[in-house]
Amino acid sequence: MxxxxxxxxxxxxxxxxxxxxxxxxxxxxxxxxxxxxxxxxxxxxxxxxxxxxxxxxxxxxxxxxxxxxxxxxxxxxxxxxxxxEDPSTLPSQPRAGGLVIAAPAGASDLTGAELGELQPPGELGREAPIVVDATHVLNEVPPHLVAEQLVTEARRMAGVAVALYVVDIDGSRLRRLAGSEDFPPELEGPLAVGPEIAPDAIPELNARFESMLPGCAPVPMWLRGRAIGVLVAIRVPREPLAEIARQGTAALELAGMYTDVFEIARRRRETSPAAEIQLNLLPPRNARVAGGEFAGSLLPSYDVGGDWFDFMENRDGAWLAIADAAGKGAEAAALGSVLLAALRAARRSGAGLEQAVRDMDRVIHEIGDADFFATGIVAHWYAPSGILRWLTCSHPPPLVAAPDGTLEELATGTHPAFGRAERRQKYRAEERSLKGGERLVLYTDGISERRTATRGLFGVEGIGRAIEGAGPSAAATTRAIQRAVTDASPLPLEDDAAVVVLAVT
Structure with a gap:
């Protein structure tokens, strides 16, 4: 060559x-x-x-x-x-990374703005255009007006009427929090898990909107895999609203710590004091964790007693628990909350499973009410090994659903109810490996002992039937059980019905 x-x-x-x-x-x-x-x-x-x-x-x-x-x-x-990037080079339209807005000409900040008033659309910034973040919105706008501000910004971007809906606390309806009165104040929504919509419920949500408000585009407001609200516009593509929804969700969640406005919107009728205690103690109803996902539900949402559930992911793995406090009303809810506080205190001080249960029993003894006790399950799951360890205290045993829906009731040793154990009670945890596709289900007897329309019991069989037709996610499983319990009888529930699901991915 x-x-x-x-x-x-x-x-x-x-x-x-x-x-x-x-x-x-x-x-x-x-x-x-x-x-x-x-x-x-x-x-x-x-x-x-x-x-x-x-x-x-x-x-x-x-x-x-x-x-x-x-x-x-x-x-x-x-x-x-x-x-x-250099803020002065950012375009005036939304882009990946945030909504670009500018302050009024000549203004160095907005500290002179009168509290309690909305800022003009597009003027949440300072001297130069900046990318909005949740803390900035919260610092510039009074918490009770954050929803209105987000809708105003969305309307500016979309050029049409916009509304912001949140989910009722029982997951059955969408309620307008802010925005145009051209939209209905309330819409029947997909049965959510409490006041949150999981990703696998979005197709049903879209279908509902197409049926009720043809041409409207619902845009979920996501936070860690759960939608806490929905932005809706008339005949406009979703993308112009998606950036506002993404930036506004965290602002909305943070603002809720400083105002009752959002919680008022989530309630279509008065709640009992017991329900308020419980609703403020429960974790997010949907949560992603390493190797799996959690979902939990408590019915009825407006008048409950002492049932609760809890889950949390820490460095040592994921914890989950469920409890059923004796009695009804505010007293049961208050005493049940003390039990949950004992669990969280033990967990946060580095206690293991057995010590946490021992602390929970001790705090009930310390209350000094001989008539009060509670049943429950406290569990710990370590994703890398798949090992689940749990302690049952006079509570219905855990269930494991296989990927094909087959239900297994775990054989478990039981310990005395919280408040009924001897001073030197010994606790020995059960252990089992959870595999990918399996779902762990913990529930209270308000579900299994729910009376059906024929006056029979819903039972474990009812849980099994509900799971057979459910999707594989924790949220879908929880929703299916929740819906089946609600539909089992036209009569209201006679007892609290709580369920928490861990789905292993």
Whole structure:
């Protein structure tokens, strides 16, 4: 080969490598664009769905991002890089990373604005346009007006009427919190898990809106895999509202710590003092954890007694518990809350499972009410090994649902109810491995002893039937049990009905 031919060949190879690098960069950007857009609508979207949205093969996707965590990290880093650009160079329209807004001309800050008034649309910033974050919104707008401010910004972007809905505390309705009165004050919604909508309920939500308000676009307001509200606009694509929804969700959640306005909107009728105690103690009804997901529900939401559930993920693994306090009304709720406080105090002081249960029993003894006791289960799950350890205190045993819906009642040793144990009571935890696709179900006897329309008991069989037709997620399983218990009889529930589900992914 002559020198000229070799040079030509080398040049062709170089061009080929350049093209391949360009193709790789283009594919990477396509994947990131698709993932960023898809995660707005479907936070739990699979890697397959991302590949399809980007128009690339799965092998290409995994070559760039070997795991979902790698992809999510890259999306977040790109958003962070966009947000850190020179503010003066940012466009006046929404972009990945935040909503861009500007202060009034000549204003150095908004500290002179009268408290209790809405800021003009697009003027939450200071001297130069900035990217809105939740804490900034909360610092600039009175908490009770945050929802109105978000709707005002959304209307400015969409150019049409907009409303913001939250979910009623029992999960049965959407209630208008802010926005145009062109929208109904209340809409029948999908049966949510308490005041939150899980990702797998969104198709039903969209179908309901298409039926009730044709042409309207509901945009869920996501926070860690759960929707705490919905933005709705008349005949406008979802994307213009998606950025407001993404930025506004955290602001709404934080503002709720400083005002009752949002909780008032979530209640279509008066709640009992007992219900208020319990509602303020319960964790988020849906939560993602390493290796799985939690969901929990408590019925009836407006007049409950001493039932509660709890879950939390710490460095040592995930904790979950459920309890049924004796009695009714505010006294049972108050005493039940002391029991939950004892569990959380033990957990936060580094106690193990057995010590936590021992502390819970002791605090009930210390109350000094001989008539008060509570049943319950306290459990700990370690995702890397899949090992579940639990202690049962005179409570219905745990259930495990296989991926095909088959239900197994776990054989378990039982200990005395909280407040009934001897001073030197010994506790020995049970142990079992949970595999991918399995769901752990803990429940109170308000579910199993629910009277049906034929006056029989709902029982474990009723739970099994509900799970057979449910989706595999914790939220879908919880919703199915909740719906089956509610529909079992036209009569109201005679006792609290609590359920908590851990779904292993």
């Amino acid at each position: 002559s020198a000229g031919e070799r040079a030509s060949s080398d040049a062709e190879k170089g061009d080929g490598q350049t093209r391949r690098r360009a193709d790789a960069r283009r594919n990477r950007e396509l994947i990131l664009d698709a993932a960023a857009s898809l995660y707005v609508r479907e936070p739990g979207a699979s890697m397959r769905a991302v590949a399809e949205a980007a128009g690339v093969g799965r092998s290409t996707l995994f070559r760039h991002f070997p795991s979902r965590e790698d992809l999510e990290g890259a999306v977040e880093r790109r958003k962070g890089e966009a947000a850190s």
